[in-house]
Amino acid sequence: MEKRKLTVAVTGLNNTDNPGPGIPVVRGIRESQRLEARILGLAYENLEPGIYMPDMLDKAYMIPYPSSGTETYLDRIREIHEKDPIDLIIPNLDAELYTFMKAEKKLKELGIRTFLPTLAQFEERHKANLNEFGEKYGLKVPKSKTLTGYGDIRKIKDEFEFPLLVKGKFYDAYIAYNEEQIINHYNKISAKWGLPVIVQEFIKGTEVNVTALGDGEGETVAAVAMRKQFITDKGKAWSGITVSDKEMLRLTNDLIAKTKWRGAMELEMIKTNSGEYFMIEINPRIPAWVYLAVGAGQNIPEALVRLATGESVSPMTSYKVGKMFIRYSWDMLGDIEEFEQLSMFGEIEK
Structure with a gap:
């Protein structure tokens, strides 16, 4: 069987103790018997380990965070696409999915495909909407409540039993055994991911x-x-x-x-x-x-x-x-020249 040739760009290269899906996705594509893919890594930080892992990427590019704005983000994707035509982008991080879903039509006009949920599908399964989602689709879900301020926290002890879970809208989940721990987790999560913070019954x-x-x-x-x-x-x-x-x-x-x-x-x-x-x-x-x-x-x-x-x-x-x-951790060695090239020019050939 002749393999199909195409260029796939992948995000989520942060292979740390809180790993992104990028490298596992690349490994799956590399092992395909049907595809011969040129893999481009799209990185938010110049020390994301996936950039430097041998035999994973063909080239790596720095991109801005989605918080920089949709147009700024898309401008960088266009710039990369003009140099290195992309057939498909696989975004792997929750915080960037909204940007890619909003930009799906613009990307398609450029010839770049994605395969993502619709905005409606994305929105209705949010942690903050899980109770309604469970009711709609006949699923058992833990009782949950959104927190948008300290006033909401004071009401929790009347509505939930301890321990309970405190979750961020994108990532992070911590167990709380008392109100003080809820406040600590709330501060930490809201500073990192914004509001709302979700409290969930511990099952x-x-x-x-x-x-x-x-x-x-x-x-x-x-x-x-x-x-x-x-x-x-x-x-x-x-x-x-x-x-x-x-x-x-x-x-x-x-x-x-x-x-x-x-x-x-x-x-x-x-x-x-x-x-x-x-x-x-x-x-x-x-x-x-x-x-x-x-x-x-x-x-x-x-x-x-x-x-x-x-x-x-x-x-x-x-x-x-x-x-x-x-999973395991190991020390991967590299050369400062690669890091410098990525930092100075925003891209690196592997």
Whole structure:
């Protein structure tokens, strides 16, 4: 089979203890038997480890943060596209997805494709809207409430039992055992991610996740279930194992069918000791542990590229159970010349 040649740009190269999905996405595309991709890394910081990892990127470019404004952001994408024509961009960070969804038509006019949820799909699954989302789609969700000021915090003890979770609108989740801890977490999260901050009922049980891909017409193209084995202090999976769980996959297929979800998603659930499933979060993107799905037999990054470029992709309905991943850290050596080139010129050839 002759491989299709194309250029794919990827964000989320921050492979630290709070890793982005960028490098796992690249690994999936690199391992494709159907695609021969030139990979461009789009980085927000010049010390994102993914920039310097060998055999991952063909070229790296610095881009401004989405907070710089949509036009400034798009101007830089256009500039890169003129030098290095891009067929597809896969954004991998929550904070940038809104910008890319708003700019989808402009990017398409340039010849750059994306494969993302609609704005309506993106908005309705926000953590702040999870109660309404659960009601609409028949999902059990923990009780939650948005906080926009200290006055809201004072009411919490009358509405929730401790412990409870305090979450940012994009990232971060902390357990609070009293009102003082809620205030501390609220200050930390709001300073970093802005308002609202979400308080959520703490559900006891096992944390399980599904990474999935919807075709936008209601079909589940891929879905792999995983149980977290080890969780960091940031709430990230440092180790996980694929599991056979028909109910988790049924919930996933049902949700994708009802929402007609377009693109990748991660469903975070708690399975209680009594066997109930509570949906605690829906992330509208590929998760950082997606390479486990690739290793288990469902190459979600490859499938997303194919769908984005107009191919028909048959649903993947099985995967290896008991496949495990373990993250680790190591010291990667590089040369100052690469760092200087990226800092001075905003790009680096790999």
